[in-house]
Amino acid sequence: MTQQKPIDAKVQISKNGPYIVSGDIPLNKEIISTNDDDESVKWTQGQKYPSQGQYALCRCGRSGNKPFCDGSHMKTGFDGTETASRQPYLEQAKVIRGPTMSLTDVENLCAFARFCDPHGQVWNLVGETDNPSASKHFVSQTCDCPSGRLVAWDNETGKPIEPKYEQSIGLIEDPVKGCSGPVWLRGGVQLIGADGFEYEVRNRVTLCRCGASQNKPFCDGTHASIGFSDEN
Structure with a gap:
């Protein structure tokens, strides 16, 4: 991490x-x-x-x-x-293993951005990661979690799936x-x-x-x- x-x-x-x-x-x-259901679906850059x-x-x-x-x-x-x-993330994380990907979760880091909720929630989607559609939603929704509470992992490589960011600060x-x-x-x-x-x-x-x-x-x-x- x-x-x-x-x-x-x-x-x-x-x-x-x-x-x-x-x-x-x-x-x-x-x-x-x-979206029309007030579900968090994307980030839009502001000022x-x-x-x-x-x-x-x-x-x-x-x-x-x-x-x-x-x-x-x-x-x-x-x-x-x-x-x-002050423990490292992985020492605090709960692990939920799915068929092709897994999820780590440190609940007390939740910033209430709610990208985890659409399509049945990431905690359920992780169990369906052998399904291409569910897998796509699982990755995008975990990557949109701003706090890094939620992280997707590739079971084959053992590596986290992270969005690419330049060093920056968002409000x-x-x-x-x-x-x-x-x-x-x-x-x-x-x-x-x-x-x-x-x-x-x-x-x-x-x-x-x-x-x-x-x-x-x-x-x-x-x-x-x-x-x-x-x-x-």
Whole structure:
């Protein structure tokens, strides 16, 4: 699961403060697009932000200049304590084996993007991966999971099936649920804890930006239940 390529981009978590992004990482909005049944079916790129070598993204959810930090975390006494497991993904994952592919799942990383739901849900599709249609849906739906909670694996090679991403950051918007979602790290961006801990580098990671996750620094879907919006 660990990215093998050189890492030239990083996100430093500041103690009870913002995410400090360095390495000239592109930033844009990513919108969850749905079908007529309001099922999540594709990502649509939204607003692109001007290139910056370094920038600070709000982590407390209260900035008046979202997505960027304006110091509100200091005025509000934000507690950004990192409580998430620091074990590698595979040490936390549940494995569901199918005929030609398998699924790994770390439920507490769920960012509530709901790409897993169409076509009978990926947990059922994995058992039908010897069927070409089911296999196609299984791969596309797991690859669209922004948090990397869900990963598809090729049983023959033993390797994960991952979308190809350049190092970049997306700010997720969820129009159907009427809320703004997490910070989406893509393409192997190094995340460093406030204490200097280097988290496992993964292709897909979602970080809390509403300030209310119980699994910080990662998103746990709370933004949807509280109706978080990054509109200032």
